[in-house]
Amino acid sequence: MKRHRFLIFFLLLNSFAFSQANHTPLWRVVTGGRILSQPVIGPEGNVYTISEDRKLYSVSPQGEMRWQFASKDPWSETIALTSDNKIIISNTKGLLYLLDLNGNIIWTYKLSSPLRGDILVSPAGQIWITTIEDSIIVISPNGQLSFSIQLPNKPSISPVMDYDGTMYISLNNKQLLSLNSWGKRRWSITIPGITTSLVIGNKGILYLGTDQGSLTAIGKGGEILWSHKISDNNLPLKQLFISMNNQLISLDQSGEISVLSSKGNIIKKTSLMSDVSGYGSLSDSGILYIPTSDYQIKAISLDGVILWTYLSDRPFQSVMTTPGPIIVAGGSDWILYAFKGEPSTFTSWSVLRSDSSNTGLSHRNGFFTYYDEYFKDNPQYQYYKKLIHSTGDTGKWQVLSYIEETLQDPEWIQKMPYATSLLIDIAREGLINPNYHKKRIDNDFPLTRGKAYELLGVIGNIGCRDYLIDALNHEYDTSAIVSCINALGSIGHDYDGGISRSISQAIKRNTENDQIAQSGIQAFRQIVAYNGRPTDSMMLDSLANLFQGPYLPHTRALALSLFEEIKKNNLNVFN
Structure with a gap:
């Protein structure tokens, strides 16, 4: 009887293990070689990955092959997407490509030597490349050399970048460098080991894992906040993750998982x-998807419960969670896999590949959301906020004096969102002129420029209008272009057609960009409402091109609706 019970238990146990090991993929796409890069997810859910057969593959969310882009030389093992959804890729000869989402070449740039590690994209859209000659090459969004930096030693892993443009790079001589967006060194410190993993957490705190299994927290100014031994086996911390509730998760080479508080206190351990x-990757709900040396992908909760596994005949190289929600994995069996899984807004890779576009930027649930959270605990900010909303003008001018001091600070860009937030509050009171925010327009940070454009729209006088028109003619970042167009639309008063022309030209320069097109249509509608008619013939031409052009159905419908409304009401264009 006992023997029968044991046999039944044994069969049930093996049946459970078998069902886990045969978790069913949603689809498979066979490539011509080993999958080299982590998959990258585009805006429509399309997957981009590199294979050893020297091809870049584009696969739809349903697993259908969209296109392939071949190189005569092998590809380097990294892909990234820019903020305006262009693909950046390089071959092993150092030839850098910028492609559109259909695989067409926009430009190429020949690096002085092949890249090492990941490609990073800054908030300003600049492309940061670390080369095998231990230098950093920075390429502008239009494919021109911006500047280069020679490093004092070989990087231990790929550099990472925070949302304010601060770059961190760890070297083999146990030095950690912090660079600003122009490549100027902010600080350097000695760290307790060679870095094997990096991630940026709340309030800009940098967490780094080392080859000896320790975890160190470093503040924005380079101060070491704490350092603890984490791995029981003294093994390298291969990956670090930040959960949605700001817990730290470390993964060492042996598969030991540690869950920690932001202070470094261990909450639990599993394996x-x-x-x-x-x-591997972490979903928003706290499920880890990790490729293991026994040729499996394991889905494991932070409580240590194995939810499912998938067994292959070759090891997996990487797993990526997506908003889909699907999980995309590639490995040595030449196959790109997709599985049903928990959704993830962003994916924390070990070297801070923190979003599914692999820009290398840290994720803060939105840049200015992060600063708003910071302001809540900042007594100086709250003090000035009260002055702004106090009766009379004295308090408001006191705040402006503080902002003027901020703009003369050598590290002014670190305080810029702070100052801009205050300026916007004052602008709503109608107390300042456009000169106060010019420095915020003339900087390398699209998010800061976007807030400055918002400020100009709030003030709304003719000087602001002219600033915005000039800015829109030179702006290249999609989010900043949208902010600038929205600000122009909110001003509305277009006495000479200059606003309509600048918006029309911006739409034309960014063909097939639905985000810019939709903001332009809304601004056109506001201009027509304010002025009683279109203010320039280019507006009608632009609307006609939009509803007939290569845009999403919703974009075309918006354009057609406004076009027909103008025609129906027989609204003539100003001469």
């Missing part, structure tokens, strides 16, 4: 029971 073979 994958096998070594790690590649880079």
Whole structure:
């Protein structure tokens, strides 16, 4: 009887293990070689990855092959997307490509030497490349050299970048460098080991794991906040993750998982029971998807419960969670896989590949959301906020004096969102002129420029209008272009057709960009409402091109609706 019970238990146990090991993929796409890069997810959910057969593959969310882009030389093992959804990729000869989402070449740039590690994209859209000659090459969005930096030692892993443009790069001599967006060194410190993983958490705190299994927290100014031994086996911390509730998760080479508070206190530990073979991912709900050395992908909760596994005949290289929600994985069996999984807004890779576009930027649930959270705990900000909303003008001018001091600070860009937030509040009171925000327009940070454009729209006088028209003619970042167009639309008064022309030209320069097109249509509608008619013939031409052009159905419908409304009401264009 006992023997029968044992046999039944044994069969049930093996049946459970078998069902886990045969978790069913949603689809498979066979490539011509080993998958080299972590998959990258585009705005429509399309997947981009590199294979050893020297091809870049584009696959739809349903697993259908969209296109392939071949190179005569092998590809380097990294892809990234820009903020305006262009693909950046380089071959092993150092030839850098910028492609559109259909695989067409926009430009190429020949690097002085092949790249090492990941491609980073700054908030300003600049492309940061680390080369095998231990230099950093920075390329502008239009494919021109911006500047280069020679590093004092070889990087231990790929550099990472925060949302304010601050770059961190760890070197093999146990030095950690912090650079600003122009490549100027902010600080350097000695760290307790060679860095094997990096991630940026709340309030800009940098967490780094080392080859000896320790975890160190470093403040924005380079101060070491704490350092603890994490790995029980003194093994390298292969990956670090930040959960949605700001807990730290470390993963060492042996598969040991540690969950920690932001202070470094260990909350719990669990294990994958096998070594790690590649880079994994964390979903918003706290499920880890990790490739292991026994040729599996394991889905494990932070409580240590194995939810499912998938077994292949070759090791997996990487797993990527997506908003889909699907999980995309590639490995040595030449196959790109997709599985049903928990959604993830952003994915924390070990070297801060923190979003599914692999720009290398840290994720803060939105840049200015992060600063708003910071302001809540900042007594100086709250003090000035009260002065702004106090009766009379004295308090408001006191705040302006503080802002003028901020703009003369050598590290002014670090305080810029702070100052801009205050300026916008004052602008709503109608107390300042456009000269106060010019420095915020003339900087390398699209998010800051976007807030400055918002400020100009709030003030709304003729000087602001002219600033915005000039800015729109030179702006290249999609989010900043949208902010600038929205500000122009909110001003509305277009006595000479200059606003309509600048918006029409921006739409034309950014063909097939639905986000810019939709903001332009809304601004046109506001201009027509304010002035009683279109203010320039280019507005009608632009609307006609939009509803007949290569845009999403919703964009075309918006354009057609406004066009027909103008025609129906027989609204003539100003001469």
